[in-house]
Each structure stands twice: as structure tokens, then as C-alpha cells.
Amino acid sequence: xxxxxxxxxxxxxxxxxxxxxxxxxxxxxxxxxxxxxxxxxxxxxxxxxxxxxxxxxxxxxxxxxxxxxxxxxxxxxxxxxxxxxxxxxxxxxxxxxxxxxxxxxxxxxxxxxxxxxxxxxxxxxxxxxxxxxxxxxxxxxxxxxxxxxxxxxxxxxxxxxxxxxxxxxxxxxxxxxxxxxxxxxxxxxxxxxxxxxxxxxxxxxxxxxxxxxxxxxxxxxxxxxxxxxxxxxxxxxxxxxxxxxxxxxxxxxxxxxxxxxxxxxxxxxxxxxxxxxxxxxxxxxxxxxxxxxxxxxxxxxxxxxxxxxxxxxxxxxxxxxxxxxxxxxxxxxxxxxxxxxxxxxxxxxxxxxxxxxxxxxxxxxxxxxxxxxxxxxxxxxxxxxxxxxxxxxxxxxxxxxxxxxxxxxxxxxxxxxxxxxxxxxxxxxxxxx
Numbered sequence: 001x002x003x004x005x006x007x008x009x010x011x012x013x014x015x016x017x018x019x020x021x022x023x024x025x026x027x028x029x030x031x032x033x034x035x036x037x038x039x040x041x042x043x044x045x046x047x048x049x050x051x052x053x054x055x056x057x058x059x060x061x062x063x064x065x066x067x068x069x070x071x072x073x074x075x076x077x078x079x080x081x082x083x084x085x086x087x088x089x090x091x092x093x094x095x096x097x098x099x100x101x102x103x104x105x106x107x108x109x110x111x112x113x114x115x116x117x118x119x120x121x122x123x124x125x126x127x128x129x130x131x132x133x134x135x136x137x138x139x140x141x142x143x144x145x146x147x148x149x150x151x152x153x154x155x156x157x158x159x160x161x162x163x164x165x166x167x168x169x170x171x172x173x174x175x176x177x178x179x180x181x182x183x184x185x186x187x188x189x190x191x192x193x194x195x196x197x198x199x200x201x202x203x204x205x206x207x208x209x210x211x212x213x214x215x216x217x218x219x220x221x222x223x224x225x226x227x228x229x230x231x232x233x234x235x236x237x238x239x240x241x242x243x244x245x246x247x248x249x250x251x252x253x254x255x256x257x258x259x260x261x262x263x264x265x266x267x268x269x270x271x272x273x274x275x276x277x278x279x280x281x282x283x284x285x286x287x288x289x290x291x292x293x294x295x296x297x298x299x300x301x302x303x304x305x306x307x308x309x310x311x312x313x314x315x316x317x318x319x320x321x322x323x324x325x326x327x328x329x330x331x332x333x334x335x336x337x338x339x340x341x342x343x344x345x346x347x348x349x350x351x352x353x354x355x356x357x358x359x360x361x362x363x364x365x366x367x368x369x370x371x372x373x374x375x376x377x378x379x380x381x382x383x384x385x386x387x388x389x390x391x392x393x394x395x396x397x398x399x400x401x402x403x404x405x406x407x408x409x410x411x412x413x414x415x416x417x418x419x420x421x422x423x424x425x426x427x428x429x430x431x432x433x
Contacts, residue, residue: 004056005029006075007066008048009038012152013089015127015138016064016096021046022125022141030056030075036432054078061085064092067155068370090157097162100125100147103268104163106193108153108172109312110261112288115150117251117265118167120285121278124148130306131289151193154178158193165271166197167264169257171208172311177342201268203260217267221260230254230322235297237323246275252287254319290426292319298398301327301416304429308339308422310350320418321357329416332357335393335429337364337421341374352381359415361385362402364392367423393419395431 005017008029014037021027021044030049031038042048049056057063057078063086065076079086103122105115112130119126120134124146128138151158154175171190179186187208194200195214202209204218219225227242237254243263251262262282269278287293289304296302303320307313317334324332334355338344344351344366355361363378379389390409394401400412419429 001061002026002028002059004060004063004075004079005065006052006063006069006073007031008041008046009033009035010066010068011037011129011138013064013066014041015129016089016092017041017046018044018137018139019125019127019141020096022139028056028060036427049075057082057084062087062092064089067157088155090155090160093157093160094162097147097149097160099145100162101145101164102147102149102162103165103167104149104151104158104161104193104197105167105169106151106153106158106161106190107169108174109309109315110169110257111150112306113253113258113291114167114169114261114265115148116288117262117282117285118268119148121265121269121281122146122148122273128288130291133286133288134284153189153193156189159189159196161193163193163197165199165201165268166194167268168194168200168202168206168209169261169264170203170206172206174309176346199268199271201264203264217271219260219263219267221256221263225256225259225263228256228259230326232326235327236294237292237319246270247279249279249282251282252285253292254322255315256318257315258319292316295430296398300398300400300413301329302400302429303416303418304426305418305420306422306426307420309343310347310354313351313420314354316418316420317354317357320416324416327416331359331415333360333362333412333415333417334358335362335364335417335419335425337419337423337425338366338376338378339422340369341366341371341376344376345374348376348381352384355382355385358385361387362390362393363387364390364421364425367421367425369423393425393428395429400429 005013007013009031017027028047030052032051034050052075054074063079105111115128116132125142126140126148129150131138151161200216204220224244225241229240231238239258240250241259242248290306293304295304305316307316390402390404392403402409419425
């Protein structure tokens with residue numbers, strides 16, 4: 001088929017595009033601006049149109065668009081005029097994952113990490129919402145019917161992921177705007193996703209998941225995971241833990257949440273793989289890009305993290321503190337780029353609390369992600385941290401300059417610096433903005 005993806009620069013849509021290209025389809029796409037992702041897609045041989053233009057629609061068999069693309073998008077309108085089928089991502093999923101034995105991972109937090117760990121353990125194709133450092137991509141294509149897939153609840157598309165195995169680290173309410181802030185609708189979606197799978201593996205200490213009565217492999221982290229230990233191996237963070245009666249396991253990363261993600265992947269994998277093979281293959285996992293991603297190790301250690309929800313930020317900061325202690329560092333600077341006005345306002349009290357223990361908090365402008373601006377008084381709401389309000393940060397050799405009104409407010413050159421956000425903060429931290 002000839003398939004055109006609108007919004008192809010997004011990590012989720014780009015993953016589907018790369019997978020379909022590897023499956024032998026002819027793939028094109030478009031987005032509003034060039035990014036590192038679109039550049040890599042062009043290197044793979046895809047024809048991209050930047051920005052959106054009706055001329056991109058020629059004789060394609062199918063047009064697929066991301067959730068944020070509006071019905072009046074010029075390419076959507078052009079496709080409909082030519083009677084080309086137009087599907088949202090969630091509508092296209094059944095065609096993409098059909099005939100696959102799908103291990104679908106879903107949850108508010110940890111789904112990318114869990115999927116990437118599973119991809120390290122099991123052979124098969126993989127589509128992840130982040131780049132695995134093991135195979136330096138968010139997509140891996142292999143022959144066979146196994147697909148390790150990060151399913152997404154943000155637009156309800158996980159309901160179309162055709163799960164053979166449903167793996168759920170947690171079901172904390174998130175993306176509630178899609179569910180009209182209706183908790184019954186939100187939890188019913190999770191219930192449908194889990195019940196549609198043949199094999200179910202989930203964290204049974206999650207408040208909602210603990211109420212499910214279906215047949216499942218249940219992880220009880222407080223009793224099933226023991227002897228938790230954080231160690232540095234060549235200055236890289238690793239977590240060791242004992243799981244049930246299967247002995248010790250070791251996984252890249254710090255934190256109880258990492259042990260939970262790994263334990264769920266292990267419990268799913270041992271249904272078909274020998275536990276000793278699983279233990280060995282777990283060592284292949286090297287982390288994922290933008291998740292506790294250590295991008296500089298000079299006098300100032302710089303970590304890029306995708307955390308954009310208070311639960312994620314709090315968990316990562318606990319890992320950062322443990323890492324700092326082992327590295328003999330006593331100063332932790334957090335740089336936060338709030339993601340979406342709605343998420344920030346809906347979780348404001350939790351955001352205010354989640355930065356406890358940091359030495360310094362720098363707050364960047366909200367990454368709106370298409371939302372209209374809303375008033376938030378960050379200086380007043382976060383006054384307990386005496387936050388430094390800035391326009392952005394910029395790499396200067398191995399230092400990080402904090403910018404306000406095109407002037408350098410200060411340079412960060414010592415201690416441990418961690419950046420949080422799902423916007424363009426990752427490019428600012430890496431010096432590619």
C-alpha cells in the first residue's frame with residue numbers, strides 16, 4: 001500500500017510509519033516543522049512534506065493522522081476530495097497490528113520503559129514510544145508474529161491494539177480531557193483493554209487494578225520484590241532485586257519503579273522463556289532516551305527526563321537523589337518545563353509537592369502543546385522553592401546557561417542537573433534546539 005502519515009514527526013506516529021515501511025509499504029508523511037525525527041525518517045527513504053501542504057496528497061491508498069490533527073487540516077481535506085480513506089491513528093491500529101501476537105503495555109507511567117525492557121528480553125518486532133538505547137531506535141522489525149507494543153490510552157487507541165498479553169504497571173488517571181473527566185469512562189476503557197487479552201500481567205497494588213477479578217498474573221511489589229539495591233557499574237545506574245522465588249535480577253536504572261517495570265516484563269516473558277535466559281537478556285537493556293538519560297558526566301552531571309506528571313517527577317527525583325548520593329554530589333538542580341496548561345492546573349498541588357529535596361528549581365514557560373494560554377502564577381504557587389523563572393536553557397560546552405530576555409542569568413557548571421518535560425526541553429538540554 002501507499003500510506004501517508006500526517007503528523008509524522010510525533011514519536012507515536014513515526015513508530016507506526018517506520019514499522020509499515022519495514023513491512024514493505026510505501027510511506028510518505030508530513031508535519032508542521034522539521035525535527036530530528038523527520039530527518040531520520042527522510043534518511044530511511046520516506047518522502048516528507050514540511051509544512052503541511054495539499055500537494056502531499058497524490059495517489060495514496062490510505063491517510064493516517066495523529067490525534068492532534070484537526071478535521072480541517074489541508075491534507076485531510078485533500079484526501080477526502082480524492083476519496084482516499086482517512087483514519088485517525090487509533091482507527092488505523094487494527095490494520096497495523098492484525099495477525100500479530102501483541103504484547104501490549106499500557107499505563108500512565110512506565111509503559112515505554114516496560115516495553116523497552118520486554119524488547120530486550122523477547123525476540124520480536126517492537127514499537128515503543130521512546131528510543132531504546134539498546135537498538136538506538138523506537139522501532140525494531142523482525143520476522144515472525146510477535147510484536148512488543150507500547151499501547152496508548154491518551155486517545156483510547158489501546159483498545160484497538162489487539163493484545164494477546166496486556167501488561168499494565170499502573171492505571172492512574174491521566175489524559176482525562178479525552179475521557180471528558182469521566183472516571184467511569186476512563187476505568188471502563190482500562191477494564192476493556194485488560195479483558196480483551198488472553199494473558200494479563202499487572203501491578204496488583206495499583207488502586208484500580210487491585211479491584212479486578214479477572215484471571216491474571218498479579219505482581220505485589222511490596223512483597224514480591226525484595227532485597228532492592230542500587231549500584232553503580234562503570235558510573236551507570238543499576239537496580240538489583242529479588243523477584244518471588246526466582247533469585248536476583250539486575251536492570252539498568254535506579255528506582256523502585258524500575259524494579260516494578262522490569263518485574264512485570266519478566267513475569268510476562270517467563271510464560272514462554274526460561275527464567276535463566278530472561279535473567280541474562282535483561283542485562284541487554286540500556287535504558288531509553290529521555291528517561292533518566294545521562295547526557296553529560298563532567299563536573300556537572302546532566303540528566304534529561306521525560307517526566308511531565310508529578311508522579312513521574314517524584315519517582316525520578318528519588319532515583320536522582322540515590323544517584324547523587326552514590327556519586328558524592330550534594331546539589332540537585334531541577335529544570336521544569338510544564339507540559340500543557342490543563343495538566344499543570346489539574347495537578348497543581350501535586351506539582352508543588354513533587355520537587356521537594358531539590359537544591360534549586362528553575363521553571364521554564366509552559367509547553368502548550370496546542371492549548372490556549374491560561375494564567376498560572378508560578379512564582380507565587382512555587383514560592384517555597386524560590387524558583388528562578390527563565391525563558392530557556394542553552395548548552396555552552398559542558399555548562400548550561402539559563403536564559404531570560406536573551407541574557408544569561410547564570411551558568412550551571414557543578415552538581416547534578418535534571419531537566420523535566422515532554423516539550424522541547426530535551427533539545428535545549430542537548431544543545432540541538
